[in-house]
Amino acid sequence: MDAERRDTQRAAGRRKGPWSQAELEKLRRKYGKVPDGVLARELNRSVESVRRIAKKVFKGDPRTGPWAPSEIQGLKEYWGAADLAVIELVLRRDAKDILRKVDELRGSLASGEWTAEDIQALKRHYGTRTDEDLVVILGRPIREIDAKAAEYCLAKDKSFQRRKGNGERVRMPRWRPEDVEQLRAMYPDTPNLDIAKALDRTLKSVVSKAHDLGLKKSPDRLRDMGRENVALRYRRDGELEGHDPQDSSAGEAEA
Numbered sequence: 001m002d003a004e005r006r007d008t009q010r011a012a013g014r015r016k017g018p019w020s021q022a023e024l025e026k027l028r029r030k031y032g033k034v035p036d037g038v039l040a041r042e043l044n045r046s047v048e049s050v051r052r053i054a055k056k057v058f059k060g061d062p063r064t065g066p067w068a069p070s071e072i073q074g075l076k077e078y079w080g081a082a083d084l085a086v087i088e089l090v091l092r093r094d095a096k097d098i099l100r101k102v103d104e105l106r107g108s109l110a111s112g113e114w115t116a117e118d119i120q121a122l123k124r125h126y127g128t129r130t131d132e133d134l135v136v137i138l139g140r141p142i143r144e145i146d147a148k149a150a151e152y153c154l155a156k157d158k159s160f161q162r163r164k165g166n167g168e169r170v171r172m173p174r175w176r177p178e179d180v181e182q183l184r185a186m187y188p189d190t191p192n193l194d195i196a197k198a199l200d201r202t203l204k205s206v207v208s209k210a211h212d213l214g215l216k217k218s219p220d221r222l223r224d225m226g227r228e229n230v231a232l233r234y235r236r237d238g239e240l241e242g243h244d245p246q247d248s249s250a251g252e253a254e255a
Contacts, residue, residue, distance in 0.1 A: 014044055014045055014046055014049075015043070015045055016049075019053055023043055023045075024053070024057060026039075026042070026043065027039070027043070027050065027053060027054060027057055028057060028058075030042075031050070031054050031057075031058075031086070031090065032078050032081065032082030032083075032086040032087065032089075032090055033077065033078065033081050033082065034081075036050055036051060054089065055089065058089050058090050058092070060092050061092070062092050062093070062094065063091065063092045063093050064093075064097070067101060071091060071093075072101070072105075074090070074091055075087065075091060075098065075101060075102070075105075076105075076121075076136070076137045078091075079102065079133055079136055079137055080125070080128075080129040080130060080133030080134075080137065081128070081129070084098065084099075102136055105136045105139060106135060108139070109135065109139055109140055109141055110139055110140060111140065111141070111144060114148060118138065119148075119152070121137065121138060122138060122145065122148060122149060122152065122154070123152065123154065123203075125137050125138075126145075126149050126154045126155075126156070127154065127155065127156055127157040127160060127204065128156075128157055128160045131145070131146075152193060152203065153193060153196035153197060153201065153202050153203045153206075154202060154203055154204075155202040155204065157204070175209060179199055180209075180213070182198065182199060183195065183199065183206065183209060183210065183213070183215070184213065184215065186198065187210050187215045187216075187217070188215070188216065188217055188218040188221060189218050189220065189221050192206050192207060192210075
């Protein structure tokens with residue numbers, strides 16, 4: 001009864017009526033990359049409303065023929081996160097065309113130096129994608145992906161592992177008082193990756209603990225991070241000129 005009452009209260013408080021431009025932009029940016037229920041809660045809309053508007057927002061003439069770089073980038077952002085039907089809707093390509101392109105990407109892997117954009121893609125996707133999906137997204141053999149992930153102290157998200165049922169839950173060791181003190185001392189001015197290596201922890205563990213402790217980056221470090229992210233976006237935008245807004249990924253991980 002209590003659960004039913006809560007559901008009724010939530011439904012009564014949902015936003016109705018025309019969608020604002022900000023809501024539509026958020027839908028374009030996140031639809032398919034997070035579960036529909038999560039996006040609906042963020043927008044304070046019903047799941048049915050989110051799906052209905054998504055069909056209107058992404059409606060357009062079907063695409064055929066060669067894939068543009070922005071389409072391939074969009075496919076990589078959605079692959080492993082969204083259902084095939086959602087990818088069809090967003091990219092306006094049919095399922096056979098999409099699966100053909102995925103097979104092509106899987107069969108054309110490369111090795112060599114990792115660019116800054118490659119590293120950011122690894123950070124965005126490693127925790128929430130299967131190994132098979134990462135091969136498609138990053139275009140590299142899984143052994144190279146895992147080695148680079150270890151170098152950057154990355155790990156699979158616990159919630160992702162539980163959803164996929166991949167073995168036993170991996171627990172990080174408890175934070176010792178001396179580790180917490182070192183985190184407090186290093187966090188304001190030190191890149192999170194350096195902290196993770198110093199404490200032998202994952203990047204996500206460091207960020208999560210810092211959040212729990214209410215730690216903040218210093219103004220100097222925030223300025224450095226801003227410059228790094230602007231430079232990264234500038235390079236990426238230069239490579240993907242003409243790239244649709246719906247294909248971009250906002251927010252870079254601090255490292």
